[in-house]
Amino acid sequence: MRILLLLFFAMLCCPLIIIAQTNCNVYNDKPHKTACELYNSAIQYSQGSRQSQTLFLESLKACPSFAPSLHEMSVPYLKRGDFYTWKLLIDQAVVSDPAGYLGTRGWCLFKFLKDYQRSFNDLNRLYHLTNGQPGYSGDGDYDLQIVMALCKRDMGDNKAAILIFNKCIREHEKHQTTGLFDYLHRGVTYLAMKDYPTAITDFNLEIKKYKKLADTYYYLGLTYLKLHQHANALRYFNQSRTLFTKTGYHRSDPYCEEPDQVYLADITQQINIMRDTMRRP
Amino acid sequence: MYLKKYALILLLLTAIRLPIKAQSNLPKADELPEDVGDIAFDPKTDRANFYLCHKGYIIQYYNFTTSYQGGGKAIKEFILSHYLYKPAYKLTTGFITIRFVINCKGETDRFRVSQLDSDYKKVLLNKELTGQMLRLCKNLNHWIPGKDQKGNVYDSYYYLNFQFVKGRIKAITP
Numbered sequence: 320m321r322i323l324l325l326l327f328f329a330m331l332c333c334p335l336i337i338i339a340q341t342n343c344n345v346y347n348d349k350p351h352k353t354a355c356e357l358y359n360s361a362i363q364y365s366q367g368s369r370q371s372q373t374l375f376l377e378s379l380k381a382c383p384s385f386a387p388s389l390h391e392m393s394v395p396y397l398k399r400g401d402f403y404t405w406k407l408l409i410d411q412a413v414v415s416d417p418a419g420y421l422g423t424r425g426w427c428l429f430k431f432l433k434d435y436q437r438s439f440n441d442l443n444r445l446y447h448l449t450n451g452q453p454g455y456s457g458d459g460d461y462d463l464q465i466v467m468a469l470c471k472r473d474m475g476d477n478k479a480a481i482l483i484f485n486k487c488i489r490e491h492e493k494h495q496t497t498g499l500f501d502y503l504h505r506g507v508t509y510l511a512m513k514d515y516p517t518a519i520t521d522f523n524l525e526i527k528k529y530k531k532l533a534d535t536y537y538y539l540g541l542t543y544l545k546l547h548q549h550a551n552a553l554r555y556f557n558q559s560r561t562l563f564t565k566t567g568y569h570r571s572d573p574y575c576e577e578p579d580q581v582y583l584a585d586i587t588q589q590i591n592i593m594r595d596t597m598r599r600p
Numbered sequence: 601m602y603l604k605k606y607a608l609i610l611l612l613l614t615a616i617r618l619p620i621k622a623q624s625n626l627p628k629a630d631e632l633p634e635d636v637g638d639i640a641f642d643p644k645t646d647r648a649n650f651y652l653c654h655k656g657y658i659i660q661y662y663n664f665t666t667s668y669q670g671g672g673k674a675i676k677e678f679i680l681s682h683y684l685y686k687p688a689y690k691l692t693t694g695f696i697t698i699r700f701v702i703n704c705k706g707e708t709d710r711f712r713v714s715q716l717d718s719d720y721k722k723v724l725l726n727k728e729l730t731g732q733m734l735r736l737c738k739n740l741n742h743w744i745p746g747k748d749q750k751g752n753v754y755d756s757y758y759y760l761n762f763q764f765v766k767g768r769i770k771a772i773t774p
Contacts, residue, residue: 400697400759401697574774
């Protein structure tokens with residue numbers, strides 16, 4: 320029995336091992352195969368180190384259009400603010416494999432550079448290349464359609480943003496796969512459009528999805544403030560502060576400011592304004 | 601017939617040349633620093649007495665969340681409230697990135713400026729504007745040095761990227 324079980328696990332594991340071992344053998348030509356092997360060596364070293372970058376260059380010597388090396392070599396330049404070299408490399412990766420790297424470039428243009436027009440152009444091109452399934456952002460937080468909507472919003476076209484949000488969220492609702500912050504961003508967009516009831520609906524949906532996110536309560540507070548419901552507004556601002564400082568979470572990222580990220584100073588400022596307003600006779 | 605052959609050869613040569621041309625734009629192996637983004641000490645511009653806790657080992661800001669009091673919001677508020685627009689900047693559209701070191705005491709030095717146009721090509725933008733942005737960055741005085749879980753503080757690299765459209769600051773990252 321034990322032997323049978325061992326054989327069963329061995330059979331389960333075998334395909335995995337084979338895939339791992341033959342990774343670079345999927346390439347039939349020598350330049351790609353060599354480039355792939357050098358890529359594998361490069362990623363063993365710390366990102367951005369001379370050893371790693373030198374091996375990427377070797378890899379690209381073997382095959383100048385090897386997109387994984389072009390992309391991986393570009394990453395430390397992006398993270399460290401050398402956008403010239405990053406763009407140079409990622410552009411070549413996109414030329415080599417548009418479907419593979421348009422999403423990465425579009426996402427990074429959005430996140431690191433707030434270059435919304437170029438980001439949208441990339442993601443829109445990818446959207447059409449992939450029959451409306453562009454995939455997810457590098458950090459996994461967003462369907463890239465949500466990023467397209469955010470780009471439209473941040474370029475000032477709230478109506479276009481809402482159309483994209485709606486289409487994407489509707490698709491995900493069917494499979495219960497809405498993103499962690501989708502309702503929050505759509506709600507903030509409705510808030511900017513002064514459609515306060517719909518904004519509140521979205522913020523409540525967001526709370527159902529992510530109960531302890533301080534940012535949502537802050538925006539709920541702002542919405543009630545716009546509706547002149549001061550007691551409700553203050554209640555949500557206080558809840559937001561408690562979640563931010565004690566029992567919950569707030570949006571943050573080690574690299575960049577997040578879309579619609581709220582700071583503690585924003586919340587405190589609103590609470591102080593509200594208290595002053597409510598004290599007045 | 602010959603024309604077709606020549607055209608084909610020409611096409612092939614072009615196709616082969618493209619990646620080689622692209623390759624020549626890559627960073628050069630013999631010019632790679634120990635780590636991407638390293639800033640070497642320059643006696644012409646950098647303070648000789650700028651203290652570093654760990655000489656030869658400067659982390660990136662995102663390794664141990666080097667930050668600013670009040671976060672990115674406070675940086676933006678400071679920059680935007682102190683930035684002086686001048687009509688002479690009207691033609692300036694592009695990016696100014698300023699990279700620097702924040703030491704373990706929260707002090708800054710080793711500032712380096714790079715300038716790109718809106719197509720991410722290297723250019724020289726308005727000198728006065730670039731100088732103003734550098735001065736503003738040098739005046740940010742409330743840095744919180746990167747710290748690991750044991751409480752050890754580190755020297756780290758940071759950068760601020762300013763996106764300009766017609767001389768106005770459109771975005772500040774990260």
